[in-house]
Amino acid sequence: MIEEQQDQSKSTGNKLPNLPISTIWLISFGFLGVQMAFSLQSSNMGRIFQTIGADPHNLGFFFILPPLAGLIVQPLVGYFSDRTWLPKLGRRIPYLLGGTIVAVIVMCLLPNAGSFGLSAVAALTFGAVTILFMDVSSNVAMQPFKMMVGDMVNEEQKGFAYSIQSFLSNSGAVLASIFPFLLTMIGISNSAAKGVVPQSVVISFYAGAVILVLCSLFTIFKVKEYPPAEYAAYHGISDTASTERAGVFTLLRKAPKVFWTVSLVQLFCWMGFQYLWTYGTGAVAENVWNTVEPSSAEYQAAGNWFGMLSAVQSIAAVLWSLVLSRVPNGKHKMAYAISLLLGGIGFGSVFFVHHQGVLIISFVLIGIAWAAMMTYPFTMLTNALSGEHMGMYLGLFNGSICLPQIIASCLSFALFPALGASMPAMILVSGILLIVGALAVPIIKDRATN
Secondary structure (H helix, E strand, O other): OHHHHHHOOOEOOOOOEOOOHHHHHHHHOOHHHHHHHHHHHHHHHHHHHHHOOOOHHHHHHHHHHHHHHHHHHHHHHHHHHHOOOEOOOEOOHHHHHHHHHHHHHHHHHHHHOOOOOOOHHHHHHHHHHHHHHHHHHHHHHHHHHHHHHHHHOOHHHHHHHHHHHHHHHHHHHHHHHHHHHHHHHOOOOOOOOOOOOOHHHHHHHHHHHHHHHHHHHHHHHHOOOOOHHHHHHHHOOOOOOOOOOOOHHHHHHHOOHHHHHHHHHHHHHHHHHHHHHHHHHHHHHHHOOOOOOOOOHHHHHHHHHHHHHHHHHHHHHHHHHHHHOOOOHHHHHHHHHHHHHHHHHHHHHHHHOOOOOOHHHHHHHHHHHHHHHHHHHHHHHHHHOOOOOHHHHHHHHOHHHHHHHHHHHHHHHHHHHHOOOOHHHHHHHHHHHHHHHHHHHHHOOOOOOO
């Protein structure tokens, strides 16, 4: 299907052809399901682990595991998929298929961590192991979508393609965020015995697993990747260029400058969002519902409202990603910086707001930053890459997402008590980090501004 469309496409002056918009959508469609899985995890992890007995002072430990998994797994997916070619599946899709299968299994296990009659310590251990497997499988399933854009989309269309991924990603996040709230509205229990996750959350994970399968299968059946010879011709490299051995340190040494400058901006941004995922539910519960007790009905109501705020964030990101898709190449850095600045203001405002309705404005601004983070870093990097070792470079670049989260979680063990164990104060720190990230954007030297 895609090959027929490519035959009709016009050359853009790059080796890669101009793809029809429908093809770009097909390449990224499965991202909706994968991101729904990630969003269910990120918006409910703090709630789940505190519900089954985690001490807020130790929450950082559980949030180290997901980025640690990504840091290890995504470069491996890039390395091996660069060297893979299965005639009926392709280069990246076999990893997408395998990751999806495992992710679905662990999505059904995670919210039930407190339902097996285990002690609090055993339930937390089970939850930690499950979240680790969930992130390994989700990373294996997610990375191929980013790599296929790098493989198949030319420089002029790449910004649009990553904007579409941002749109689909945030659409999945909207569904993930509102499920517990909607299920509660139709009568599904939003409370449970102490140490047990409510059914509204459990069923949301089941629904997310079904949607993940359907969306991923859609991409698997509809997308046909370029065979090795065609890929090499389009990227102007030899047939064996991506399969030649190259050490991690060799690739990092040869990485384009934009790899490192964008990574510096990413450091501040992803540290900020890590604190939102860790302390967001608790911050809303403390500031609006005046409770820090996870087993209380008020805390669970705050958890549902945080899910709705996450949906607001995602809707704002969906709409803003459409705006960003219209920004011309030369203006990407300005749009990136402005988006991060607005996000920083949104984060900072959470500390001062004590009314649940006003928080909607805060999360609209946070969504604007999120859309830019999903669009510009990968656009800037892949435009600077030749296609040689594309998967490995994108896997290594994922370190600019994972390492900041690990650093943030480790710092939280000292920072959280230093701020009086205040979860709203941790979100204020997020705002400061996003603003610093916005101020760092001018150091980026991408091809469009050189």
